[in-house]
Amino acid sequence: MKALSPHFFRHEFSCPCGCGFSDVSIELVAILEGVRQYFERPVFIKKGCSCTHYNKICADEYASQHLLGTAADFIVDTIEPDKVADYLEAKYAQQYGIGRSNTYTHIDVRAAAVRWWE
Template sequence: MRYARASQVSWDKARWPNFRAHEFACKCGGRFCKGEYWHDPDFLDRLQAMRNVLGPLVINSGHRCALWNAAVDGAPRSRHKTIAADISLMGHDRHAVLNAARSAGFNGLGLAQTFLHVDRRSIPATWYYGQKSRNLWKS
């Protein structure tokens, strides 16, 4: 469900104790929206499962309003326009993060140099963000 602002959602702190809605809200800084947020409890449950295994996770990007997605050169059909997350790899073993994402049931996996993109989709997909990313993930 889409909200005009992350502050409008009733956040279940017991269910998702390690995250807050604003982490997943659009980061356009008010240029195009007012912190638009897409709420998906199943998605958040899966992220919390990853957090329970890996420890602290930093969300670089969550939902993006359509104009912000275009401004950051996001794919026209990006899952970020509904709900997806780019998780920072800093402080984590990249393969451990990937394994945790798969175990949590994420099946849209974008392997970048500094982050892992996760989403849920009807047809599973895994991709690299360029040759440097491919080389890092293959090592």
């Protein structure tokens, strides 16, 4: 297992289809390390990288940041997703893509600040 940081490994970000795509952004990993440190809880990646084939299977026909290895959908152990999104939006008010869901938080390292709710 190849470590990307003290708490994250490349396989955690691999495309679920098994193609092996796992070229994840180191900037993204650093943000997730910061989330883990802030909440002092484990962070679990639900979706990291996606190849174009898997993206279509998931009906994500748009130009997803997951295709670039610059996005993650994740949960923080025992912490509500809204609290995680609140933290990210406060810390990165003018940066990144931050999405809210009832079951996870999305973060991506795109150039512009974008916010949404699912």
